[in-house]
Amino acid sequence: MSSGGWCGRGDRPRVFVKCPPVICYDSPPAAKVSCIHYDDLRLKALMGKRIQELTVPKKSAATWEMKEGDLCRITVTEGSQVGDVNFWNLKNKQERFYSGKTRQLHATHLTVYDRLWSNLPYLRPMATIVADSLKNYGIDEDGASVHDVIGTRCDDYTYKLITGKERSGSCHTYLTEAVKKHGLTEQDVHDVWNIFMCTGFTKDTHQYFTKASPARKGDYIEFIADMDLLVAMSTCPQGKYLAMLVRKPKA
Numbered sequence: 430m431s432s433g434g435w436c437g438r439g440d441r442p443r444v445f446v447k448c449p450p451v452i453c454y455d456s457p458p459a460a461k462v463s464c465i466h467y468d469d470l471r472l473k474a475l476m477g478k479r480i481q482e483l484t485v486p487k488k489s490a491a492t493w494e495m496k497e498g499d500l501c502r503i504t505v506t507e508g509s510q511v512g513d514v515n516f517w518n519l520k521n522k523q524e525r526f527y528s529g530k531t532r533q534l535h536a537t538h539l540t541v542y543d544r545l546w547s548n549l550p551y552l553r554p555m556a557t558i559v560a561d562s563l564k565n566y567g568i569d570e571d572g573a574s575v576h577d578v579i580g581t582r583c584d585d586y587t588y589k590l591i592t593g594k595e596r597s598g599s600c601h602t603y604l605t606e607a608v609k610k611h612g613l614t615e616q617d618v619h620d621v622w623n624i625f626m627c628t629g630f631t632k633d634t635h636q637y638f639t640k641a642s643p644a645r646k647g648d649y650i651e652f653i654a655d656m657d658l659l660v661a662m663s664t665c666p667q668g669k670y671l672a673m674l675v676r677k678p679k680a
């Protein structure tokens with residue numbers, strides 16, 4: 430009997446049956462919004478009044494509140510910048526953004542009409558993306574795209590784990606600092622929505638990578654709150670500024 434080239438040491442070579450990929454969550458109805466409805470909500474919001482505007486300088490984070498139906502536009506105001514965003518239900522902060530399930534329901538990178546989902550047992554849409562100036566970037570030749578829900582926020586613990594050096598100052602610490610005034614702690618800061626960040630997985634080893642963001646001054650992303658929200662956003666230390674404005678639908 431042939432040994433199939435196996436010398437008898439280690440595991441016998443095994444041939445795996447090739448199977449086609451099957452999408453696990455193929456556009457569930459709740460994840461598919463009416464584009465016309467959200468376009469309409471967006472236009473109404475943009476015709477409403479500006480209720481808040483703030484700048485988030487690099488190496489800092491800010492928080493703001495949104496009522497259901499409010500629209501938030503986050504704009505790159507200087508250089509090429511990336512931001513890390515967290516969401517909580519304003520009325521029940523146990524309910525917060527669930528990056529992993531959002532990834533499964535939509536994709537690794539989000540764009541217009543994708544939704545941001547909350548944790549279990551709630552699993553509800555917290556916000557819906559209604560505009561994205563980078564939507565035509567698509568998936569590039571390296572498999573990278575923008576606005577991911579695959580990475581986490583940068584943090585000093587992982588920096589020390591990898592380099593052995595102490596560091597103070599990361600999106601995790603800025604977010605932690607910013608949410609304190611809302612009665613939240615470091616343990617409430619969760620995996621983020623990485624806006625404007627360009628990321629992917631290497632084709633050969635499937636390792637997480639980042640590359641220079643295509644975002645330039647004036648690029649923006651907009652979302653509409655599907656529930657009353659507390660939002661926190663940090664501006665990553667590598668870049669410059671992000672600004673945001675919130676507008677409320679016309680009564």
Ligand SMILES: [Zn+2]
Nearest residue numbers: 583600665666
């Ligand atoms: Zn960061």
